[in-house]
Amino acid sequence: MVYIGRLAVAVAAFLTAAEASPIIQRPKNSTFSIQQISNPNYKRNGTRALQKAYAKYGITKGLVSVQSSVGGDVTATPESDDNEYLCPVTIGGQTLNLDFDSGSSDLWVFSTSTPSSEQQSHTIYNPAKSSTFKELNGFTWQISYGDGSGASGTVGTDTVTVGGLTVKNQAVELATAVSSEFVTDSANNGLLGLAWSNLNTVEPTQQQTFFANAGPQLQQNVFTADLRHDQPGSYDFGFIDTSKFQGNLNYVPVDNSQGFWQFTVDGYAVGDGATGGNSFSAIADTGTTLLLLDDNIVSDYYSQISSAQNSNSAGGFVFDCTEDVPDLTLQIGDYAAVVPGSLLNFSQNGDGTCFGGIQSDGGQGFAILGDVFLKAQFTVFDQGNVQLGFAPK
Numbered sequence: 001m002v003y004i005g006r007l008a009v010a011v012a013a014f015l016t017a018a019e020a021s022p023i024i025q026r027p028k029n030s031t032f033s034i035q036q037i038s039n040p041n042y043k044r045n046g047t048r049a050l051q052k053a054y055a056k057y058g059i060t061k062g063l064v065s066v067q068s069s070v071g072g073d074v075t076a077t078p079e080s081d082d083n084e085y086l087c088p089v090t091i092g093g094q095t096l097n098l099d100f101d102s103g104s105s106d107l108w109v110f111s112t113s114t115p116s117s118e119q120q121s122h123t124i125y126n127p128a129k130s131s132t133f134k135e136l137n138g139f140t141w142q143i144s145y146g147d148g149s150g151a152s153g154t155v156g157t158d159t160v161t162v163g164g165l166t167v168k169n170q171a172v173e174l175a176t177a178v179s180s181e182f183v184t185d186s187a188n189n190g191l192l193g194l195a196w197s198n199l200n201t202v203e204p205t206q207q208q209t210f211f212a213n214a215g216p217q218l219q220q221n222v223f224t225a226d227l228r229h230d231q232p233g234s235y236d237f238g239f240i241d242t243s244k245f246q247g248n249l250n251y252v253p254v255d256n257s258q259g260f261w262q263f264t265v266d267g268y269a270v271g272d273g274a275t276g277g278n279s280f281s282a283i284a285d286t287g288t289t290l291l292l293l294d295d296n297i298v299s300d301y302y303s304q305i306s307s308a309q310n311s312n313s314a315g316g317f318v319f320d321c322t323e324d325v326p327d328l329t330l331q332i333g334d335y336a337a338v339v340p341g342s343l344l345n346f347s348q349n350g351d352g353t354c355f356g357g358i359q360s361d362g363g364q365g366f367a368i369l370g371d372v373f374l375k376a377q378f379t380v381f382d383q384g385n386v387q388l389g390f391a392p393k
């Protein structure tokens, strides 16, 4: 299709030139030159130059435009027990609180297409009330998450704004079915995927994430996560706010071949014990609540807590709430990422036992560093350099 486009553009350019420019009569083989002067008021802007070219030749490529070249900053508010973090997103002028998920790549919302029995007390998006919504006819999506929840539906595009950063023609996925976990999670009106676009589930044509569309035009092709325990945190797009962390950022290369923010952890330590263990693969996942690790590391950790046991009824490791819970340190290159014990006593079960922030990753071959880990680190998701940066807060 691009080839045919170029041919059309070449022909159009020729015709335009022939029609528009005056025919200059001059003797054969004469030469002349015109002295150019630069326009002092001209400010170089690649996006605008490209948009002008597209407009001139009528190329209606799905060029997304980013209104702000600086970026955006949005508050991430924890639900009870820090179960998930919700951020306001404006779609076609309608604002919904969505769960930003660096472990998936679909932007989907509760909508007028969601069965009314499932809409319950959710905020829903109504494409009919958006002047900028366009249906992608016949496009569908279907996703399932690590906790067994899931959703599916149809697709369109609209103008999406996050913290002052606007992307036009962003794929917005409308839920026509959602699992019970979402129906009852009434503060959560959908997800905004921040993993890599090769994980997007839209068919027949995979769609780009909000961040993939916005990133290349930002001052820095990054977003950062500063999640907090029991208080609002933030996601920043396009810049790194050095006031949000201590010391220097420690970068590690990312393998995005599976679509995740995946990297290597080089070892671990429990409490003030020695760092040991084999290196292992992990993903940075803001959409997962806990810190999910290999069973051997989980057993080693809970062997340090005398009352700890793996409870079937609770669905994981629990211990007496009165216990002193050790820190966990993950060695990432030269950086020792400490998760304080205070974050590893995750929640109360109501019977004097507490639920651990560290649980099994279910043997799926990589660890999932969810919110329990990300609350303790300022994290830079660097799309431009395909790397992650960590620093203590």
Ligand SMILES: CNCc1ccc(Oc2cccnc2)o1
Pocket (backbone or CB within 6 Å): 084, 099, 101, 103, 104, 145, 146, 147, 149, 181, 182, 185, 188, 191, 287, 288, 289
């Ligand atoms: C609480 N369950 C519903 C729900 C909220 C957010 C998500 O999405 C998830 C779940 C697990 C991992 N990644 C994303 O599911």
